[in-house]
Amino acid sequence: MTSPQPTIIAATEKIAVEAPADAAERWGRYDWRLIPGTPRPPHLNMALDEVLTLRVGAGLRQPTIRVWKWDRRAIVLGRFQSVRNEVDEEVAAGEDITITRRISGGGAMFIEPEGAITWSIHAPEEIVAGLTFPESYAFFDGFIVDALRGLGVDAWYAPLNDVTSRGGKLGGAAQARRGGAVLHHTTMAYAMNTSLMARVLRIGREKLSDKGVASAEKRVSAIQAQTDLSRDDLIDALFSHFGARYRLTPDELTADELAEAERLVDDRFSTRPWVYFLP
Numbered sequence: 001m002t003s004p005q006p007t008i009i010a011a012t013e014k015i016a017v018e019a020p021a022d023a024a025e026r027w028g029r030y031d032w033r034l035i036p037g038t039p040r041p042p043h044l045n046m047a048l049d050e051v052l053t054l055r056v057g058a059g060l061r062q063p064t065i066r067v068w069k070w071d072r073r074a075i076v077l078g079r080f081q082s083v084r085n086e087v088d089e090e091v092a093a094g095e096d097i098t099i100t101r102r103i104s105g106g107g108a109m110f111i112e113p114e115g116a117i118t119w120s121i122h123a124p125e126e127i128v129a130g131l132t133f134p135e136s137y138a139f140f141d142g143f144i145v146d147a148l149r150g151l152g153v154d155a156w157y158a159p160l161n162d163v164t165s166r167g168g169k170l171g172g173a174a175q176a177r178r179g180g181a182v183l184h185h186t187t188m189a190y191a192m193n194t195s196l197m198a199r200v201l202r203i204g205r206e207k208l209s210d211k212g213v214a215s216a217e218k219r220v221s222a223i224q225a226q227t228d229l230s231r232d233d234l235i236d237a238l239f240s241h242f243g244a245r246y247r248l249t250p251d252e253l254t255a256d257e258l259a260e261a262e263r264l265v266d267d268r269f270s271t272r273p274w275v276y277f278l279p
Contacts, residue, residue, distance in 0.1 A: 019142030019157075020135055024245070026127050027143070030063040033251035034239060037069035039113065042076065042100040047264035049120055049176075049183055050103050051257050056122040057181030063127075064251065065242070067235060068118035070111055074098045075200065076187075078106040078174060082278040091200045101275050102185075106161060106174035109187050110197045117171075117223075117235055120185040128182055134159040137173055140184040147241035151234075153226045163188060165226070168219030190231045192222045 020026070040048070045068050055061040075087055075097055083089070086108040087099055111118070121140055128136040138157045145163060148155035148170075158164045161173040163186065171188030227234060242248055268274050 019138045019145075020131060023139055023142055026139065027246045029127070030123070030247070032242075032246060032248045033062045033064040034243070034248050035064060035066040035251050035253060037067040037235070039069040039071040041071055041265075042074035042098045042111070043265045043269040044261055045070070045118075046076075046100055046102050047261040047269045048253070048257070049122075049185065050264060051261045052120070052122045053176070053181045053183040054179040055257065056124065057179035061122070061257075062251075063124060064122045065239070065248075066120045066122070067239070068116075068120070070113040070116065070118075072096070072098055072113065074100055074111040076109040076111060077101045077275075078108065079103055079176075080105060080278065081108060083276055084279060086202055088200050088202060095196065095200065097200060099275055100269065101277060102174065104174035104176040104183060104185065106172060108201060109172070110201055111187070112191075112193055114231060115189060115191040115193065115222075116187055117190050117231065117238075118185065118187040119239075120183060123182050123184070125177055125180055125182045133175075136175070136182075137161050137184070140175075141173055141186060143242050143245070144186065144188075144238060147238045148223075150241065151227055151229065151237060153223065165221060167225065168221035170221055170223055189220055189222045190234065191224045192220065 048066065052061060052064055052066060056063055073095065075092060077083065077086055077099065079102060081101075083099065089099070091097075092099055109116075128139065131139060137160055141157055141163055145155050145157055148163070153165065153170075155163055155165050155170060158169075161175075162169050163171040163173070171186055173184060173186040175185075176183045223234065224231075229237060239248070
């Protein structure tokens with residue numbers, strides 16, 4: 001039996017928006033820290049984004065790249081999306097899929113721990129000074145596009161927030177700016193459970209609410225189809241590419257950062273008023 005597919009539109013043409021000419025100089029201003037992935041609950045991953053962004057903005061932490069791992073399946077909503085528009089809650093409950101909401105905009109993501117590659121960049125806002133929003137997205141995802149191309153994946157940036165290929169969208173990004181810092185996070189599909197994704201996300205279905213920003217309908221392509229690398233080896237290759245060009249030091253969360261994020265989970269990110277900010 002053929003698995004059902006989301007109703008999606010293919011991106012078939014490259015869009016002429018490139019990373020800024022001074023991208024290397026912008027990255028090279030800073031001593032970057034790399035926090036490797038540790039499996040964490042979805043709400044905690046959301047809270048850590050806020051904690052690290054504000055700490056970088058306050059000068060309490062060096063500019064940081066954090067690789068995410070997940071301890072369960074999740075749907076991650078953009079800040080201004082309606083749960084009813086994006087999620088079939090009956091399916092999500094039956095499949096034990098956590099619904100969570102991030103602090104940045106953009107569309108909904110379906111996450112399976114071994115299928116998603118997610119990372120956040122936490123940087124001083126000055127790093128994107130003088131760039132338009134499309135240029136800032138192209139800047140932050142430029143090294144990933146270069147790394148993928150080096151691995152034989154025909155990837156490019158498509159405004160406003162996609163890493164794409166001839167086969168379709170490989171990943172999407174979102175941003176938030178606050179406290180003197182910019183948060184840019186990207187999720188790419190290493191492998192895809194298209195059957196479950198089509199059941200739990202309402203892509204292509206009738207809109208149920210007049211509230212909230214709807215996710216765009218696009219063809220999504222798994223990177224696994226374009227590389228022989230395992231998920232972990234691909235992650236290592238992507239950030240080794242960055243580390244070969246800029247100052248990148250292995251790091252870890254401090255006990256204080258983790259404790260602050262856990263408090264935010266209890267106080268906000270796991271609460272119904274936050275998750276159902278737009279019902």
